[in-house]
Amino acid sequence: MASAQYLVGIDLGTTNTVVAFCEIQDDLSNSPVELFEIDQLVGPGEVVRKPLLPSFRYHPAKQQVSEADLTLPWEHQPVTGDINNIIVGEWARELGAKVEGRQVSSAKSWLSHTAVDREDDILPWAGAQDVDKVSPVIASASYLNHIRQAWNHRHHYNKLEDQDVVITVPASFDETARKLTLQAAKLAGLPKVHLLEEPQAVCYDWYARHKESASQELAQVPLILVCDVGGGTTDLSLIEAKHHEDDLELNRIGVGEHLMLGGDNLDLALAHMAEQRFNESKKLNAASLTKLIQQTRKAKEALLSSNAPEEMKITMLGSGSRLIGGTKSVALSQQEVHQIALEAFSLKQILVPAQTRNAAPWLNLVCHT
Structure with a gap:
């Protein structure tokens, strides 16, 4: 095995995954740290390098996308136990806000969820009937696998599996969650990592x-x-x-x-606020609420940014014959998002x-x- 040339840190986050690296020297303190920008799909067949890999998967329906739409700069090799033709990253996040029941999110939270079998195929939670599901371990492994393949595509002679790799985990992760994180890394082709x-x-x-x-x-x-x-x-x-x-x-x-308790809870609180404003005669089902949450997450990030607008529109499409006529929109204001974030989650x-x-x-x- 080749000796490690780089020290690589991976923050396998609930919402985003980030990778940083530095060259291994005698004095690491003098080795500049760089962010590794990750190639990912942002639209059909469109690949862009970005500093964040959104920790989302999307399981498209048959005929929804073509093989050309899923083309990456490398020949994708899924992890053992995963399904084919899935989308990872920014495009997966955006599709989940438009189509319900096909997006996997918060895999990291599921890894630590003691009330479920974390190696069982349960994601996407509340998925559509025709959607193939995967376990939280497989979902986590797919993000690490995407990172490994993106890295190896640009570092032919210093493959990620040959580097010193560190993955961060919450201090409150129990031994099972830590073990499953290591298992996900191994499935992704990274058998020797440090937590x-x-x-x-x-x-x-x-x-x-x-x-x-x-x-x-x-x-x-x-x-x-x-x-x-x-x-x-x-x-x-x-x-x-x-x-x-x-x-x-x-x-x-x-x-x-x-x-x-985290950003996901804020997204959910905003989704319930929007749900009430839509004045639905009945509460949204789990799949529809998940789709709405992705919209409120996007609105939250925009309204809490440095150049935030005064408000953002949240749109809910009708269904069936009411697809157009049943479309509704409500607004979330910057002040409302600040109030929930700073008071309810202080x-x-x-x-x-x-x-x-x-x-x-x-x-x-x-x-x-």
């Missing part, structure tokens, strides 16, 4: 950005509370940090329970009360999203 807890990764990143002042800052802050708010979960970890002879020593002394108020912060000046709060 790194996300709060520790946050601390290492902070240290890299504050090298000059780290010793002074940590001298008065022996404990760090890392609050990692992700797409599907919130991770709270209490870490003891010591700076010794230019090295950062981290010791995790406490971890919160696995909180299924982790600073819920999890770290002001009196606690005032009583514990030695506790440093690091928020990561």
Whole structure:
């Protein structure tokens, strides 16, 4: 096996997957870190390199897409146990907002869901009757497999399976979820990977950005509370940090329970708000609600951006003979999204009360999203 040329980090996220890498040197601190832009389909036969790979799959209906529509720069090889002709990435995310019952999302959250068999074919949840399903493990493996093939396409002599690869996981992941993550990596052709807890990764990143002042800052802050708010979960970890002879020593002394609270919950809350405004005589079924959630997710991201519009339209198509005449639209405003995000999901108020912060000046709060 070839010796590793690169250290590669993969954040296998609930909503997006990101890859960063650096060349292995004697002094890694001087090795520049780069984002690996990932080739992915953004439309029929249209491939673009982007820094984020949305963690979504779409299982198209027969005749919905042609083989040419699914063409990637490499010859796609699915993982063992997966189905053929699936779409991964941005186009999969966009199609899921238009067609119900065919999109797989939040596979990472399902990996840690103890109430289901995570190796059973259950996704897409509430899928259409003619949709082939896969397990959360296979879904996760398909994202890693896509990354491996994209990397190998551009690094013929330094294949990803031959590099030092680190995959981040929530600190609150139980042993089963960690084992299944490693299993997904193995299915994707990455048999030797290291798992790194996300709060520790946050601390290492902070240290890299504050090298000059780290010793002074940590001298008065022996404990760090890392609050990692992700797409599907919130991770709270209490870490003891010591700076010794230019090295950062981290010791995790406490971890919160696995909180299924994140960006997905905000999308769902906005979807229920939109559902009420559509004035439906009955609640949406699970598949229709999933499709609506993808629209509210897109609206949320736009309305919380730096150059946000005042409002975004959410559209619900009719069905059957009412496909055109039954189309309805409602608006979500920037103020409403801010209110839900900052009040209903205010982790600073819920999890770290002001009196606690005032009583514990030695506790440093690091928020990561």
